[in-house]
Every structure is written in structure tokens, then in C-alpha cells.
Amino acid sequence: MLPSMPSPAREHFLAEPRVGVLGVTDSRGGDRAPLIVPVWYGYEPGGDVVVQMGRATIKASLLRAAGRFSLCVQDEGRPYRYVSVEGPVTAIEETVDPELREALARRYLDPEEAGAYLAATSDQLKDDIVFRMRPRHWRSADFAAFAADFAEAGAAQDDGAA
Numbered sequence: 001m002l003p004s005m006p007s008p009a010r011e012h013f014l015a016e017p018r019v020g021v022l023g024v025t026d027s028r029g030g031d032r033a034p035l036i037v038p039v040w041y042g043y044e045p046g047g048d049v050v051v052q053m054g055r056a057t058i059k060a061s062l063l064r065a066a067g068r069f070s071l072c073v074q075d076e077g078r079p080y081r082y083v084s085v086e087g088p089v090t091a092i093e094e095t096v097d098p099e100l101r102e103a104l105a106r107r108y109l110d111p112e113e114a115g116a117y118l119a120a121t122s123d124q125l126k127d128d129i130v131f132r133m134r135p136r137h138w139r140s141a142d143f144a145a146f147a148a149d150f151a152e153a154g155a156a157q158d159d160g161a162a
Helices: 007-015 058-066 098-108 111-120 144-161
Strands: 020-024 035-039 049-054 068-075 081-093 128-133 137-142
Touching (some): 007 137, 020 049, 035 058, 049 058, 049 098, 058 081, 058 128, 068 128
Antiparallel strands (some): 020 035, 049 128, 068 081
16 A cells, blocks of 8 residues: 555645646547646645636646546655545636736746746736636655665665674
């Protein structure tokens, strides 16, 4: 069994600025796997996951049809950690709030880059849409304790060889 994170830790982890991987059922027919794409997202502990995307994208169309999605974020440094959430879309905002858009840009970019990005992509205010999802199912793993156990076992083995 994977070493999971307690609820406050996993919510804090999800709230940190990480690129998320969004997954949604691909209902376009045939033998398609779920659509899985990287996204910027927003999250505050206890709240909804917020993602902004182009209104006319396949991703937005599939989210409307499915009415739910998954999001996975990870720390690729050792010891590895991840949090995955899944739940229903709780709101679709046809108009992007400029403050939300700015907050997402500032979450992922340094202040100078964020200002330039916001200016260069101002059309997103009319071309984009926002989806909100309430996390219902959580999965997480934090391999820190697991790694510590291996380190201790290795140290004990080294001590025994001396």
C-alpha cells in the first residue's frame, strides 16, 4: 500500500504552484483513451480546483460533456510525492474574471513575466472559459517515510559490514 498524505498535507500540496495534468473522458467515439493534458490551475484548501482554457477547445467540449474531471500534480524530486483529485464540475464560467486570470498568471510566472504574459494574451478574457471542480476523491502518496526506512536499512547494513 502506498504511503498516503494526511488531508491537510495533501490539500497544501495541491495548493502549491505546480503544473497539473487534467484527465477527462474522451467521448468522441472509437477506442479513445481519456484526454490527458497539462494545465495551470488554482486551488485553495477546502475549495474548488479552477482551470481556465479556450472556449472552443476539445478539452472544454469534453469537460462539458463529462461533467467531471481528474487532476494530478506531482513533485518529481526525491522523495516522490503526488496528489490526484477527481470530482464533478461545480460551475462553468463563460466569462473569465480578470482577477482570476491575473492570479493564475502570477501563480506560475514571476512578476515581470506575468505582466508581459497578461498584456500579450489579453484576448483570453473573451476567448476563454473557466471550469470549477469540487474534489470528491483523493489519492496521494508521499514516499518520504518509505525512503527514510530504506536509508535506515542501508545504514544498518553498512554498520553491520564494518
